[in-house]
Amino acid sequence: MSKTSNSALVSPEDVAKYQRDGVVILHKALSAQTIADLALAVEQNMKSPGPWANEYAANSKQGRFFDDYVNWSRFDAYKEHALTGALPQIALELMQTNSGRFFHEHVLVKEAGNNQVTPWHNDDPYYGINSHDNVSLWVPLDPIPESIALRAIKSRRDFDKNFIPRKFVDQSPYVADARGYEQFPDAQLLDASGEIECFPAMPGDIVAFHFRTLHSAPATTNYNGRRRVVSFRYVDNDAVWASRPWKTSPPLDANSLKIGDELNDDRFPLIKTL
Numbered sequence: 094m095s096k097t098s099n100s101a102l103v104s105p106e107d108v109a110k111y112q113r114d115g116v117v118i119l120h121k122a123l124s125a126q127t128i129a130d131l132a133l134a135v136e137q138n139m140k141s142p143g144p145w146a147n148e149y150a151a152n153s154k155q156g157r158f159f160d161d162y163v164n165w166s167r168f169d170a171y172k173e174h175a176l177t178g179a180l181p182q183i184a185l186e187l188m189q190t191n192s193g194r195f196f197h198e199h200v201l202v203k204e205a206g207n208n209q210v211t212p213w214h215n216d217d218p219y220y221g222i223n224s225h226d227n228v229s230l231w232v233p234l235d236p237i238p239e240s241i242a243l244r245a246i247k248s249r250r251d252f253d254k255n256f257i258p259r260k261f262v263d264q265s266p267y268v269a270d271a272r273g274y275e276q277f278p279d280a281q282l283l284d285a286s287g288e289i290e291c292f293p294a295m296p297g298d299i300v301a302f303h304f305r306t307l308h309s310a311p312a313t314t315n316y317n318g319r320r321r322v323v324s325f326r327y328v329d330n331d332a333v334w335a336s337r338p339w340k341t342s343p344p345l346d347a348n349s350l351k352i353g354d355e356l357n358d359d360r361f362p363l364i365k366t367l
């Protein structure tokens with residue numbers, strides 16, 4: 094269902110930029126209390142990782158790169174902020190819909206001195222769903238200077254292409270070939286692209302991007318602070334259960350869902366405009 098923006102959180106210009114470029118930054122969108130709540134949940138999550146958590150720098154001397162996802166039912170602040178308050182309202186505004194679903198949260202913590210670049214990728218081919226209107230809200234819990242800021246290729250470049258996902262640990266492709274999919278363009282080509290937008294951010298800001306927007310993030314090799322982020326992912330009601338030629342990420346089971354089914358499942362709670 095389409096709607097016009099009437100929110101104090103998202104201006105019509107933000108919506109227009111999101112729809113045009115597949116990426117927009119919203120400044121001062123979240124309260125200090127929300128950031129403090131999420132920071133506490135991240136600490137709890139790091140002490141008590143879920144079954145799908147990763148340590149990408151395990152057994153090395155560099156700073157930790159921890160990620161984990163789909164823990165919202167275990168940590169109150171993830172659940173509260175994913176389903177109520179500013180985040181779902183912002184997601185609905187950007188998707189221009191009155192209702193949708195929460196897909197999952199994804200925590201990504203790079204400690205100081207981590208040598209791992211988050212490779213250029215888009216999220217759609219990792220996911221076991223197909224969705225036209227969707228958004229990830231990348232919520233930094235620390236100041237993010239330009240040197241370590243999230244980067245995105247704007248103008249919806251390559252939106253129609255299906256790419257083979259890359260592993261975050263070593264940037265290698267999931268598979269050499271898959272019907273209907275192609276390898277990501279060379280990282281250097283994308284790095285040199287004139288269409289990169291870089292998003293230095295402060296706690297309270299949100300970088301919103303579409304599941305098909307190509308994005309990457311630098312290592313924190315020469316950075317002294319932490320880089321804690323939680324990405325909250327939302328879909329419009331058009332989203333359906335889907336398959337990929339590899340194990341999806343997150344590796345959610347189908348349970349009763351069949352390919353092409355709407356995500357009518359407690360794991361994907363409904364969100365609505367207030």
Ligand SMILES: O=C(O)CCC(=O)C(=O)O
Binds near residue numbers: 216
């Ligand atoms: O924060 C990062 O390093 C990457 C984030 C990302 O890929 C995502 O949220 O989809």
